[in-house]
Each structure stands twice: as structure tokens, then as C-alpha cells.
Amino acid sequence: MKFAYRFSNLLGAVYRQGNLNFSRDGNVVISPVGNRISVFDLKNNTSETLPFSTTKNITCVGLSPDGSLAIVVDEDGAAVLVSLITRAILHHFHFHKPVSSIRFSPDGRKFIVTKENVALMYHAPGKKREFNAFVLDKSYYGPYDETTCIDWTDDSKCFVVGSKDMSTWVFGAERWANLIYYSLGGHKDIIVGCFFEKDSLDLYTVSQDGTLCVWESDTELDGLILKKSQDKPKLPRQGEEEEEEESEERDKVEGEEGEVIRGKVETAKEREKKKNVRYKMMSKHFFNKEGDFNNLTAAAYHKPNHILVTGFASGIFHLHELPEFNLIHSLSISDQRIASVAINSSGDWIGFGCSRMGQLLVWEWQSESYVFKQQGHFNNMASLAYSPDGQYIVTGGDDSKVKVWNTNTGLCFVTFTEHTSSVTNVTFTSSGFVIVSASLDGTVRAFDLHRYRNFRTFTSPRPAQFSSLAVDASGELVSAGAQDSFEIFLWSMQTGRLLEVLAGHEGPVSCLCFSPVQSVLASCSWDRTVRLWDMLDSWQTKETLPLTSDGLAVTYRPDGQELAVATLNGEISFWNPHTATQNGSIAGRHDLQTGRKETDKITAKQSAKGKSFTSLCYSADGESVLAGGQAKFVCIYNIKEQMLIKKFEISCNLSFDAMEEFLDRRKMTEFGSLALVDEGAGDGDGVSISLPGVRRGDMSSRHFKPEIRVSSLRFSPTGRSWAATTTEGLLVYSLDGSLVFDPYDLDLDVTPASIRKQLRLQEWASAIVLAFRLNEKALKQEVLEKVPHEQISVVCGSLPDIYVEKLLGFIATCLEKSGHLQFYMTWAQNLLMLHGQKLKNRSGAILPTLQALQKSIQRHFDDLSKLCDFNMYNIRYAVALSKQRGLKRAAEEETEDQEEEDEELSEEMSEASLEDAEMML
Known part of the structure; x- marks a missing residue:
């Protein structure tokens, strides 16, 4: 069996933070998801995650005008230049400070990066190979606080920068005689967006308090005058040493920052003396009515159509036509803040990203309909299962939702929301059309994939929290284990009735698994035993297998001849279910390589003693076992040799906790780590209220770093891929034959x-x-x-x-x-x-x-059957319509014939009456 698995896709998460981008043709959305980039093709309804990743979560993405290059920047300011054609990393660069926005010029020759209170202009990477792809051209100073947004003029001559100090600065990209810098005020809050009008220096600025200012320039773009190059003035003679020192400082500054342009706020009299470009506020508009305090969080402007899209903290967006500020329409798309807005090149589709809910929406404003609507689990995913043909993956999460994903497109096509608490386990029946899920709300539910409805709900006589689930090979028996009453419940799928309650375990039932060839149920518990229950012999305990530690996971080999059990001490033991003898064991604790959390008071070596594998799965051929748990590694072991074959690192994102074995020495003090001190608020709207007794989520702290772990993993029935639910999302690793000779x-x-x-x-x-x-x-x-x-x-x-x-x-x-x-x-x-x-x-x-063959044939059958059914129904409709028209024509002909006969009869009668009258005369 081959083990050259490579990361192929990320499911279960569509947007986290950062700015959205549309491709050049407007049919593809590029969305940052954690430390990766996902590409959603709206035309073909597919998704793909690019194979590279950054060291921390991505905050901004800059796309080149031709769509071939992208600059991706993470939270620390580490940038990566990526080719979107070959999907390869071309260059690494570090800005050493967090970057708020990045934007290429329309001609593709320059790009602007804003960090802190400075805007840096770089030469864009060329088509030739260069040692340093990012060459600094100019540094622009002016704002007193952090910069927030950028926009370019259509001819790349000027750009505008918005800031948190409520000011907007217009800078010249070249050395213009009449425009070096210009500062604009007029706002009382942070600038969220600033936009140039098409082929003009006219400006629109939008602030967080919902204020729009319209600025008009007295100069056209053609009116910018290029400054003549002059020799540098000679320094006054104050001694040769002073002259040398000043020239050395000047050379040093220009080498580090390029050409430095420092702006300052000028008075009206100073501006009148210079014949420079001037701005005048033409109008001021307000999005919020009196008494309404809805913060504006994102904005985008489409220059050809003069359409401004604004997103608010309440989940509402407005569509306005500028400069008249005519409201086209308004809609509430979420109950959380809209973090990012983007408009495609044609101006028809608008993309919205909601970071807290993990939503990504594409709205067509003319038809007022959704083009694309996806949302991942906004909490941790707990379990997953493959369908028997490998086409679908079902996931259950702590957000009480059950989602079904298509492995070919990578998109979720149905979400079940009937559960009211965390979903702990999900599985498919052997038919592949029924999904069964267990939850902490005390119910086990069965969902129909034909009609997308919950057709069975199984409950226990006494309320119980179900933590494990299994369905037998026939799909008739459904079993679930309780974590509070230590019992196993059996139901009939057809009738929905409770058949039996299996008691015997002395601890929470952590995992259940049916034998694929016999009616035997294996149950694993924290009481250090695995029990085998015979379903045909009055549900009695067939065997009891003693374990060396608490049992966490159990699974059968595909042929039913072996049983694998994961225990709390980090071991995987293999048993013969027929003879109840142990065939071997693997000590895998050292292979987990757990890291140290920032708030841990003990080292990673000591904390590893409490870590273990929590999920097991046999490969399709039964020769290997896949194991994952409370660490960032997934291991594949050979069962016969009892040795590690390959280890996969599922994430290198340092934004997660417990990623490194040792903490940063710079953050350590004599009293412990600085992370133990909870100070400052996050980037939200305010400080979250601390809640005593919180057991999940942010633990009442203002800063929360989720811990990396693998909650569940499964091999695909085809054997060519495996999937794992992790803190990062649903990761799919596949075999790529083209990469291996x-x-x-x-x-x-x-x-x-x-x-x-x-x-x-x-x-x-x-x-x-x-x-x-x-x-x-x-x-x-x-x-x-x-x-x-x-x-x-x-x-x-x-x-x-x-x-x-x-x-x-x-x-x-x-x-x-x-x-x-x-x-x-x-x-x-x-x-x-x-x-x-x-x-x-x-x-x-x-x-x-x-x-694998069945999966491919079934996919083509589904696609073609829909098309054939559609054509067949159209033909039936056309035939029925023609028949109806034929009957109508026949009825019309009959009425015409009847009318003709009536006319002839009336004529005959009139002639007869005339003859009678003549005879009487």
C-alpha cells in the first residue's frame, strides 16, 4: 500500500479573517481560511485549498491585476509571494510589523503596503528571476495612527490612505509638482474605506460611525505635472566632518526606506500660496438614522457602476449609488458583524465574509438572490464518517449541527439543525442514504439523504448524554453509549423502538463498533475493559477484554478478524475477537510529540504523559492503522511489524496553542510565562464579559488560542484518501499519482x-x-x-x-x-x-x-440522470401542451362547424318562411 498522501483540500471552514478577493474574470472567490487560502469556483461550484500555508493566520491578501500573483501576509507581517497558476511559493519576505492592507497598482508595476502609520511602495515582482522580489521604492509618512485602507487611481498616478486618526491622505506615486501629499479630515471615527472615482481624483471616504464624505478635486488626472529633476542643493560649509555625517545618514535612510516622503497638515494660507491640487467637500451623508449606533465595519466601491457596498456590525449591508447616495437596497444576511466585502469585476456579484460565524456569501444584487452560500462549523468538529461509496463526508460539531460534504466539490450541500446540543458522533448506514447522529441532548437521530429530513428520533427511558454511536452492517440495529449512566442502548431502525439496554460497564462508554461480518458489538469504556456483545444470543456479553488503561477508541478490521483499541496510556493494542487473545501492541506516546501550551506550568515532556490517541481507523486493506489524538501529528502504523510508517503534521499554524515543544524565552519571566497574565482586549467591538464557571470556549479570557488536536479520522472506502477533523477544520489527504514515480x-x-x-x-x-x-x-x-x-x-x-x-x-x-x-x-x-x-x-x-469504480460510475449516473429527468419532464410537458392545444383546436373546429350548420339552417328557415309568405299573398 502506498503512503504518499498529500494535503488536498480543507473542508468545514470557508472564511476566518482577512479580506476577500475576486479573480480577474469575477467567477472565483479567494478566501483566507486560517493560515491557508481557499479558492471557490462559483461557475463550476467547486472549492480547492492551495497547497501552501503560512506560519500564522492570514490577515490580508493582495492580488495582481492579471490574477497570476498573490501576496499573502499573516498576523506577524510575514509575507509570501505565490503564483496562482503553479500554486507554488516564489518568495518569502518579512515586514516585521502587522500589515493592515496591501494593494497592487492597476498597471501592476507597484504595490502599496500599510503598516503602523506608514505606507510603503514597492516595485512589483517582475517576470524575470530576481534575488529580491520586493524592492522598496518610497516610504510615505503622514498619519499619526495606524493606517487602515488603500485605493489607487485608475492610471496608477496617485493613491489614498485612510487612518485610525480619522484623517485621509492622498499621495503622489510619482514626483508630481502639484501633488506630493494632501490631508483630508471631516470624520469623527476610524476611516474604514477610501475610494477614488473612475478616471478622476475625486474621493469618497467612509468612517466607522457610518459617515460618507464626498470630496471633489479641482484638478483632473491629466493636470498632474511631473516635477523636473534637479540636482541636490549643496550643503553649507560647516566643516567636512558634519557634511560627511549628514550624507552618511541620508544614504542610510534612503537605503532602508527608499525615498522618504513626509506629509504634514497644512493651513489654508499655506495651501493658497502653492498652486497645488485642492479638495473641497461637496456633501456629507449618514448611514445611521438618529439614535442608531450601528458601526460600519467593511466597505467596497465598484467604480464603473458607481456602486458603494457597506457592511455593518449587525450583519446588515447597504447598496448605494454614488454620488447621489441613492439607496438601491438593504438586506440582513447574518446576525454577526460583516468583516469583509468585495465586488467582482462586472459589479454583479458581491462577496461577504463574517468571521465569527465562519460564513462566506456571494450575493447577486440585481436578481436579489444568493449565488454562493457556505458556512462551516463555528465550533470544533467532533466526528466524521465517509459514505460507503466515498462520495460524501458527514461531520458533527459542538455547534449542534450535522453537515454533509461532497468530496468532489468540497462544498456542504445540506445541514441538519435538529439537535439542541453538541453532536458527539455520526455515521452512515450501509445503504449510504441514511445518516445517524448521537448528541449530548439525549437523542439519536436518523436523517434521510433523499428528502433531507429527520425521519427517526431515538431516545432513552431516562435522559442520557450519548457519547458514542454504531450501526450494524445491515443498518437495522442502532446502538449508542451513555457517558453518564454507563449503559448501551439498542434500537430498531425500522420501528424506532428500544430493543435492549446493555449494562455492565462501570465507566463512561467512550466508543462502540459493530463487527462487519458478524452480529457482535464491541464497546470500549473508561473502566479499562472492552466488552463483546452477541446480538443473536439475547444480547449477552460474549467476551471481556482487559486493558492496561482507560479505553478511548475501538475499531474492527474490515474483514472482522482483528480489533484495535487505543488506551489512555498512549498504547494501541490488537486483539483476536474470536479467541480474546492479544496479538500485539504499539507504544505510540512518543510519536505524538505534544507541544507545550502558553499557560502550561509544566514542560511538554511532562504534559505528554497525559496525552494519547483518541481515534483509530484501519486502512482499506487492513494492513495498517491510522491514529490521531491530542497533538498535531497523525500516525500510520504497520500492524504486522508494529512500527511507525509515516507521520503527518496536520498544521504548522503558530496561531494555535501547543504547537511548539518549548516556549519563547523572550516571553518567560522568573514567575512564569507572560501568557498567564490576561491583559488587553481583542480586535472585537469591546471587552467580552467574563463569565464564572465557563468550561468551554474562551474560558472567560479576553485572549483565546485554541489548542491543536485531532478529534476523529477515517480512511476513505476507496483507500486513496483519508480525512481528519481537527481544530483547523476537516482536512483531506489524498494520493496523487502524478507526484510519485x-x-x-x-x-x-x-x-x-x-x-x-x-x-x-x-x-x-x-x-x-x-x-x-x-x-x-x-x-x-x-x-x-x-x-x-x-x-x-x-x-x-x-x-x-x-x-x-x-x-x-x-x-x-x-x-x-x-x-x-x-x-x-x-x-x-x-x-x-x-x-x-x-x-x-x-x-x-x-x-x-x-x-472507487462504483464511486466514479455513481457520480456520472447522478449527473446524467438529473439531466435526463429534466429533459424527459420537458418533453412530457411539451407533449401534454400539444395535446391540449390539439383538443382545443378540435373543439374550435367543432364549434365552427356547428355555427356553419346553424347559419345554413337559419338561412333555410328564412327562405322557407319567405316562400310561405309569398304563397299567402
């Missing part, structure tokens, strides 16, 4: 040239065998797709048995993305028809391959 039975004669020679000779079977021996994906695909359609059955029949399984696995991967659906389906059908009996004898070994 893994030939099979390689020889000197096995070369791409010899394979293509066999193709020219039309030796199809020989070419396929050679291609699979070299094991290069592109070459295998080329060989397969050159085989004529009518020769597929002949080639399948002549293939050696060892290559049939390899070909089936390759077809399963090709079916996911290839457009040649019928071609690959024909390959799969012929392989299964001709080699079905031999494959059936080895069904246990090739089960992951068959499940």
Missing part, C-alpha cells in the same frame, strides 16, 4: 519508445502491460485510448490476471475526470465480465478498487 517490474526494455513501438505494431495487450510496468499516468492513458473500440473485449481476455486489478483501478481514476464515458465503461464492463469469477475470489483484497 512507482514502476512495477521495471526492466531495461520498458521505455516509452518501446511502448509506442508496440502501439504502432497494434500489439495492444503487450503495450498495456508495458505501460503498467512503467506506471506513468499520461502514458497509460495514451495507450488505453488508442485501443480500437471493437478490440477491447479481445484485449481484456488476453491480459494477465495481475494487470486486471491494476487496469480496473486506473479506469476508476480516469472515469472521474475523462469525457470518454462510454469508452471507459466498456473497458470496465469487459474486465468484470471476463474476469469476474477470479475477481470474486479475491473480493476482499480488491474491495477498495471496486468501491
Whole structure:
């Protein structure tokens, strides 16, 4: 089995903090999620997380105008230059201070970074290789407090900077004679946004108290005059030493900060003397009515459409047309503050990010509808489970929600909110269409994935908090363990009735697992025992397995012939469930490598004695076991050799606690760590009220760093990926065949040239065998797709048995993305028809391959069936409509014929009456 798993996607979290960005075409949203970047394709409805990560949470992202480069900056000011085409890191840089915003110029030649009270202009990285990609051009001083926002003019000649000192500064990007700097006031609160008008120096400034100022410039962009270069004036002769010292200081400053431009607030008389650019406030508008104190938290302006979007702390956003300040519409999209707003290039879609709830929304303002709406678990995720075909992942969290994720798109498509307390465990039934979840609210609920509803609710006779859950292979029996009454409850899925209450454990039941081949339930408890319950023999205890410490997790091997148990002392023991004998054990405490929390008074070495694995899962072939727990590492062990094969570091984000083994010496005092002193408020709207007795969340402190840990992990049924619920979110690691060269039975004669020679000779079977021996994906695909359609059955029949399984696995991967659906389906059908009996004898070994094939076929079936159903219903509607119109026409013709007959009859009667009258006369 291969173990070259790499991080592939991050689910369960869509936005944390920082600014949102749209791509150049406006169809992709780039969202910072912790220390990673997620890319959401709105057109194809897919998500992807870029493979790089920063050392701390990302605070701002700057996108180049052509969309090929991005500068990502974290909380400490460490910047990373990333190529969005190759997804590779090109350059590292450190600003040494927190950065509030970053913005490329429209021409892509410069970019501005604001930190503290200074704006730094850098030359943008070129297309050539450079030793230093960030070259400082100018440093602009002016504001007295931290800078908050930036905007450029359309021709990149000037830029504007907003500040927390309630002032706005306009600077020239070049050495203009009539505009070096200009300061604007007019506000009574922090500047949230400042925007230039299209092709103009006119300005709009927005402050946190909901005030909009409209500024008009007396100069057009074409009216900026370039300052003539002059020689530096000679210094007065005050001695050669003073002259040398001043020149050395000047060279030193220019070397560190580039050209320094220092602005100062000028009086009206000083401005009148200079023939510089002047600004005049044309109007002032207020978002809040009298008595309303709703803070404005985010703003964005679309210059071509003159549309201003503002987000508020109450979750409301306004859409205004400027400069008239006409309200287009207003909507409440959340009950938490809107942290970021972005508008795409066409101005049709507006992106909103709510950091506290973890929401990401894209709103189309013209049709007043959501284009995209996603929200992760806003609390820790507790458990996950794969569907039998590997297409879906279900997660349960402490926010009492159950969410179902599509592994192909990476998006959540349904959320169940029936639980009223933390969800402790979730699982799928064998059919894959029913989800069962257990919660601390005392209920176990079953959800239908066809109708998206809760169709069964199981409860206990006495209220109990359920901490573990299991469903048998048939999907008929549902069991849940209680953490307060130490009992196990059994229900029938069909009737919903309680069948039995299993008592015997003397501690909380931590984990339950049904045998995949027998009606045997394994229960693990804190009383240092694992009990095996026979479901067919009156639910009696079959065996009791003694443990060396408290039991935390238990799982069966896929063939049901072995049992793995994780205990509190960091060991994993393996048992034979038939003979109740122990086959072996692994001491994995040292592999966890736990870190020291900032508030720990003991070292990491001492605290590691209380850490252990809390989740176990066998691989698809049963030869390895995946283990994770109270640390940042996930370990894969070989069961036969009882040794560590590979260890995965799930996060390198230092914004989490317990990431490093040793604390920073600079933060240590003789009385302990400085983190033990809780001082200052966070970046919220105010100091949160301390609550006594809080057991979860921020522990009543003003600063809270979550601890990194793995709560649950599972292998995919296909064996090509595994997922883990962590503090960071739902992480998915997959095998990428293109990254690993893994030939099979390689020889000197096995070369791409010899394979293509066999193709020219039309030796199809020989070419396929050679291609699979070299094991290069592109070459295998080329060989397969050159085989004529009518020769597929002949080639399948002549293939050696060892290559049939390899070909089936390759077809399963090709079916996911290839457009040649019928071609690959024909390959799969012929392989299964001709080699079905031999494959059936080895069904246990090739089960992951068959499940991967089923997953690919099922996905195409779902997509095509929806399209076919839609077309079929349209055709039925058209036929019914034509029939109705035909009946209507027939009825109209009948009425016309009847009218003609009536007219003829009336004419005949009138003629007859005329004849009678003539005869009487």
C-alpha cells in the first residue's frame, strides 16, 4: 500500500479573517481560511485549498491585476509571494510589523503596503528571476495612527490612505509638482474605506460611525505635472566632518526606506500660496438614522457602476449609488458583524465574509438572490464518517449541527439543525442514504439523504448524554453509549423502538463498533475493559477484554478478524475477537510529540504523559492503522511489524496553542510565562464579559488560542484518501499519482519508445502491460485510448490476471475526470465480465478498487440522470401542451362547424318562411 498522501483540500471552514478577493474574470472567490487560502469556483461550484500555508493566520491578501500573483501576509507581517497558476511559493519576505492592507497598482508595476502609520511602495515582482522580489521604492509618512485602507487611481498616478486618526491622505506615486501629499479630515471615527472615482481624483471616504464624505478635486488626472529633476542643493560649509555625517545618514535612510516622503497638515494660507491640487467637500451623508449606533465595519466601491457596498456590525449591508447616495437596497444576511466585502469585476456579484460565524456569501444584487452560500462549523468538529461509496463526508460539531460534504466539490450541500446540543458522533448506514447522529441532548437521530429530513428520533427511558454511536452492517440495529449512566442502548431502525439496554460497564462508554461480518458489538469504556456483545444470543456479553488503561477508541478490521483499541496510556493494542487473545501492541506516546501550551506550568515532556490517541481507523486493506489524538501529528502504523510508517503534521499554524515543544524565552519571566497574565482586549467591538464557571470556549479570557488536536479520522472506502477533523477544520489527504514515480517490474526494455513501438505494431495487450510496468499516468492513458473500440473485449481476455486489478483501478481514476464515458465503461464492463469469477475470489483484497469504480460510475449516473429527468419532464410537458392545444383546436373546429350548420339552417328557415309568405299573398 502506498503512503504518499498529500494535503488536498480543507473542508468545514470557508472564511476566518482577512479580506476577500475576486479573480480577474469575477467567477472565483479567494478566501483566507486560517493560515491557508481557499479558492471557490462559483461557475463550476467547486472549492480547492492551495497547497501552501503560512506560519500564522492570514490577515490580508493582495492580488495582481492579471490574477497570476498573490501576496499573502499573516498576523506577524510575514509575507509570501505565490503564483496562482503553479500554486507554488516564489518568495518569502518579512515586514516585521502587522500589515493592515496591501494593494497592487492597476498597471501592476507597484504595490502599496500599510503598516503602523506608514505606507510603503514597492516595485512589483517582475517576470524575470530576481534575488529580491520586493524592492522598496518610497516610504510615505503622514498619519499619526495606524493606517487602515488603500485605493489607487485608475492610471496608477496617485493613491489614498485612510487612518485610525480619522484623517485621509492622498499621495503622489510619482514626483508630481502639484501633488506630493494632501490631508483630508471631516470624520469623527476610524476611516474604514477610501475610494477614488473612475478616471478622476475625486474621493469618497467612509468612517466607522457610518459617515460618507464626498470630496471633489479641482484638478483632473491629466493636470498632474511631473516635477523636473534637479540636482541636490549643496550643503553649507560647516566643516567636512558634519557634511560627511549628514550624507552618511541620508544614504542610510534612503537605503532602508527608499525615498522618504513626509506629509504634514497644512493651513489654508499655506495651501493658497502653492498652486497645488485642492479638495473641497461637496456633501456629507449618514448611514445611521438618529439614535442608531450601528458601526460600519467593511466597505467596497465598484467604480464603473458607481456602486458603494457597506457592511455593518449587525450583519446588515447597504447598496448605494454614488454620488447621489441613492439607496438601491438593504438586506440582513447574518446576525454577526460583516468583516469583509468585495465586488467582482462586472459589479454583479458581491462577496461577504463574517468571521465569527465562519460564513462566506456571494450575493447577486440585481436578481436579489444568493449565488454562493457556505458556512462551516463555528465550533470544533467532533466526528466524521465517509459514505460507503466515498462520495460524501458527514461531520458533527459542538455547534449542534450535522453537515454533509461532497468530496468532489468540497462544498456542504445540506445541514441538519435538529439537535439542541453538541453532536458527539455520526455515521452512515450501509445503504449510504441514511445518516445517524448521537448528541449530548439525549437523542439519536436518523436523517434521510433523499428528502433531507429527520425521519427517526431515538431516545432513552431516562435522559442520557450519548457519547458514542454504531450501526450494524445491515443498518437495522442502532446502538449508542451513555457517558453518564454507563449503559448501551439498542434500537430498531425500522420501528424506532428500544430493543435492549446493555449494562455492565462501570465507566463512561467512550466508543462502540459493530463487527462487519458478524452480529457482535464491541464497546470500549473508561473502566479499562472492552466488552463483546452477541446480538443473536439475547444480547449477552460474549467476551471481556482487559486493558492496561482507560479505553478511548475501538475499531474492527474490515474483514472482522482483528480489533484495535487505543488506551489512555498512549498504547494501541490488537486483539483476536474470536479467541480474546492479544496479538500485539504499539507504544505510540512518543510519536505524538505534544507541544507545550502558553499557560502550561509544566514542560511538554511532562504534559505528554497525559496525552494519547483518541481515534483509530484501519486502512482499506487492513494492513495498517491510522491514529490521531491530542497533538498535531497523525500516525500510520504497520500492524504486522508494529512500527511507525509515516507521520503527518496536520498544521504548522503558530496561531494555535501547543504547537511548539518549548516556549519563547523572550516571553518567560522568573514567575512564569507572560501568557498567564490576561491583559488587553481583542480586535472585537469591546471587552467580552467574563463569565464564572465557563468550561468551554474562551474560558472567560479576553485572549483565546485554541489548542491543536485531532478529534476523529477515517480512511476513505476507496483507500486513496483519508480525512481528519481537527481544530483547523476537516482536512483531506489524498494520493496523487502524478507526484510519485512507482514502476512495477521495471526492466531495461520498458521505455516509452518501446511502448509506442508496440502501439504502432497494434500489439495492444503487450503495450498495456508495458505501460503498467512503467506506471506513468499520461502514458497509460495514451495507450488505453488508442485501443480500437471493437478490440477491447479481445484485449481484456488476453491480459494477465495481475494487470486486471491494476487496469480496473486506473479506469476508476480516469472515469472521474475523462469525457470518454462510454469508452471507459466498456473497458470496465469487459474486465468484470471476463474476469469476474477470479475477481470474486479475491473480493476482499480488491474491495477498495471496486468501491472507487462504483464511486466514479455513481457520480456520472447522478449527473446524467438529473439531466435526463429534466429533459424527459420537458418533453412530457411539451407533449401534454400539444395535446391540449390539439383538443382545443378540435373543439374550435367543432364549434365552427356547428355555427356553419346553424347559419345554413337559419338561412333555410328564412327562405322557407319567405316562400310561405309569398304563397299567402
